[in-house]
Amino acid sequence: MDTLTPSTLEAAARTFAARHATGELVAAFVAGSGISLAAPGWEKAAEIPYAEVFPFPVAELPGHTPTVTLWRKRTRGLLVFNGRFHLYQGYGAAQVAAIPRLAGLLGAPVYVATNASGSIDPAVSAGSLVVVRDHINLQATSPLLGEWGRWRAPMFPDLTDAYDPALRAAAAESARAAGFAVSEGVYVGTLGPNYETPAEIEAFRRMGGTVVGMSTVQEVIAARHLGLRVLVLSLATNMAAGIGGLPLTHQEVLEVGEAARGRLLGLLERVVAGLEAKTA
Numbered sequence: 059m060d061t062l063t064p065s066t067l068e069a070a071a072r073t074f075a076a077r078h079a080t081g082e083l084v085a086a087f088v089a090g091s092g093i094s095l096a097a098p099g100w101e102k103a104a105e106i107p108y109a110e111v112f113p114f115p116v117a118e119l120p121g122h123t124p125t126v127t128l129w130r131k132r133t134r135g136l137l138v139f140n141g142r143f144h145l146y147q148g149y150g151a152a153q154v155a156a157i158p159r160l161a162g163l164l165g166a167p168v169y170v171a172t173n174a175s176g177s178i179d180p181a182v183s184a185g186s187l188v189v190v191r192d193h194i195n196l197q198a199t200s201p202l203l204g205e206w207g208r209w210r211a212p213m214f215p216d217l218t219d220a221y222d223p224a225l226r227a228a229a230a231e232s233a234r235a236a237g238f239a240v241s242e243g244v245y246v247g248t249l250g251p252n253y254e255t256p257a258e259i260e261a262f263r264r265m266g267g268t269v270v271g272m273s274t275v276q277e278v279i280a281a282r283h284l285g286l287r288v289l290v291l292s293l294a295t296n297m298a299a300g301i302g303g304l305p306l307t308h309q310e311v312l313e314v315g316e317a318a319r320g321r322l323l324g325l326l327e328r329v330v331a332g333l334e335a336k337t338a
């Protein structure tokens with residue numbers, strides 16, 4: 059399934075740029091399904107189904123067409139990707155990384171990702187927002203395999219401070235201003251789609267993990283390879299296996315996600331305002 063090549067993605071980016079005037083992009087956002095970011099004060103210039111953007115078959119959930127929204131304000135633009143590609147859906151690493159790479163090719167300087175996760179740390183309760191400061195990639199793959207590593211230098215990118223310290227500080231400050239606390243933590247990326255065993259979670263805790271999820275790390279590696287600054291906000295929707303003593307259900311993940319969505323959106327809006335002010 060993983061047939062995406064650099065030249066195919068570059069052609070897709072050229073097509074996108076020819077069809078849609080993005081303006082000077084301030085940032086690209088990617089939200090897990092269910093979270094859609096409205097940008098107050100910005101005008102919705104286009105809403106484009108993924109099937110028209112990405113040069114590979116896009117799986118659609120019943121009743122849900124993933125789209126990218128282009129927001130414009132005067133000379134500036136904002137891309138919001140509503141829904142992401144996961145390895146557990148059968149996409150290859152290069153396809154999973156197509157969103158940040160497209161954003162980078164279109165000129166976005168910043169990549170902001172949100173995701174849902176399970177908390178490994180008893181001090182991080184379900185419903186908390188975590189600003190990701192680092193990751194542990196347990197997905198056993200990389201978006202830089204094969205020709206993607208040769209596509210751009212460096213083939214061996216440094217991932218120190220992959221999660222931009224200034225953006226992390228700005229996100230924490232925005233959360234404080236909005237009246238809630240966030241903590242920083244390490245995101246452990248697993249393949250999924252099964253949740254983890256309690257023994258795995260105990261191992262991840264000893265390794266230094268704070269939250270665990272099935273997305274995002276491939277995107278971050280690709281974004282850093284292209285030089286985008288990265289911010290990741292993780293919503294801990296549940297205590298990970300064995301931590302809360304309760305079995306995990308997808309329903310719980312969805313319900314807590316729904317309840318915390320307002321806070322996450324409020325935080326994202328402040329992050330956008332901060333980025334806008336910086337690029338003014």
Ligand code: HPA
Pocket residue numbers: 174175176177253254270271272295296297298299306311
């Ligand atoms: N584990 C992995 N991914 C997740 C979890 C979890 O507990 N919760 C939400 N996404």
